[in-house]
Amino acid sequence: MTKPVLYDFFATWCGPCKMQTPIIEELAKTLGDAVEIKKVDVDENMELAEKYGIRVVPTLIIEKDGKIVQTLEGVTDAATLEKLLRPLVG
Template identity: 55%
Template structure:
């Protein structure tokens, strides 16, 4: 079973906004080349940080309302949530080391 949740309008509030742990949400699209590069990195850090942070993905084409609500202008966009609030946002491909550094920063907040 994957450590990455598939998020949508039906489960976003419960899985992200009401989560007890920090949450990393990857807003992506199937047609997006950089998203395809980032996907395996997100999957890897999700596996390596089980219990520390929750990781989920939102397909912006299937969940336009969430993309609009969170002002997604380009993909991939990674948003970190803590206590139901956005605490950090990065746009574009991140290396595994960069992503781990962000996870550690958010978890320490």
């Protein structure tokens, strides 16, 4: 069974993205290796941002088995993220 992937689409100039980063880091500690976390700088990865239709940063996308399970725009708290990811972690 594949583990879920959390994409964190951000930009270095984005204030809310700077607020999201410690939340993601805390989540990584809580869930450990059960979730793969990929940080994606939209300015350096425009093709990937386009592929996922990113219009707002931060945007978090949760993917499982290659399918998008959830898209979250704006800063999202750790409790919400954990609630969405836990059922996907086998």
